Amino acid sequence: MGVIKAAIADGLLTFLWVFCSSNIGVSTYFIASYFGIVNEIPSLFITTLIVFVIFLVFDFLGYVLGGAGFNPTGNAAFYAAGLGDDSLVSAAVRCPAQVAGAVAGSLALVELMPKHYHHMLDGPALKVDVQTGAIAEGVLTFVITFMIFVIVLRGPESVLLKNWLLTMVTLPLVLAGSNYTGPSMNPANAFGWAYLSNTHKTLEHFYVYWISPFIGAILAAWIFRVLFPPPVEQKPQKQKRN
Numbered sequence: 001m002g003v004i005k006a007a008i009a010d011g012l013l014t015f016l017w018v019f020c021s022s023n024i025g026v027s028t029y030f031i032a033s034y035f036g037i038v039n040e041i042p043s044l045f046i047t048t049l050i051v052f053v054i055f056l057v058f059d060f061l062g063y064v065l066g067g068a069g070f071n072p073t074g075n076a077a078f079y080a081a082g083l084g085d086d087s088l089v090s091a092a093v094r095c096p097a098q099v100a101g102a103v104a105g106s107l108a109l110v111e112l113m114p115k116h117y118h119h120m121l122d123g124p125a126l127k128v129d130v131q132t133g134a135i136a137e138g139v140l141t142f143v144i145t146f147m148i149f150v151i152v153l154r155g156p157e158s159v160l161l162k163n164w165l166l167t168m169v170t171l172p173l174v175l176a177g178s179n180y181t182g183p184s185m186n187p188a189n190a191f192g193w194a195y196l197s198n199t200h201k202t203l204e205h206f207y208v209y210w211i212s213p214f215i216g217a218i219l220a221a222w223i224f225r226v227l228f229p230p231p232v233e234q235k236p237q238k239q240k241r242n
Helices: 003-021 024-034 040-064 072-080 088-112 115-120 130-154 159-177 187-196 203-227
Strands: none
Touching: 003 040, 003 088, 003 187, 024 040, 024 115, 040 159, 072 088, 072 130, 072 187, 072 203, 088 187, 130 159, 130 203, 187 203
16 A cells, blocks of 8 residues: 555544544443433443444454554554554554544544533543653553553454454553543544643643653563564575485
8 A cells, every 4th residue: 555545544543433432421321211221331342442432443444444543652663563564654643643533533433422421521631740651651652552562463354353452451451540641542532532632732741641651652562573573584595406
């Protein structure tokens, strides 16, 4: 896929990702209300199923769009691990497209969602001091990136099982980071929501939601490559002539 086509696909997929993933809280509320569920554990089960379905859908959409992605740290991590077809040039083009898609997704969601549900929209927000938030985003992004490598590259071949494992990894990390940074673990998604509050230009935003996640993702890629080095291709030996 050409760089421009890849960027367009990334922008579209990121738009859909921000629009859908930020609706998880509202979707859980509607389903729980419909079935008269008020307890936290059944509601968490509903959320888990919603996330699982979203992962399945976006796995399919990413495949249909020729390997499109919605997270700049994912592109950077695969490049750092020596995987995929990305170059520095393609990454430099795809990242702004993902950011634009995230901004469009957050704007569309806020515009279309009735105002009395806005408090249920799930977007990253810094709830601690900057240094703690940066550490949290870096660690969370490191863990999610490393686990994605393990599950996607070394995990089961079943698409259903693979996405279920990703769901089981993602949800605990989101819960763990909810009192720190949201969390985001996706700079494009964080930028889209920061744009709404006009905090996307602050140094705090770039430190917490860009620098730290990129460091965490790239470290995860390097460690994965050390622990699981690619197989060495053996050159065929030439037969000696008698």
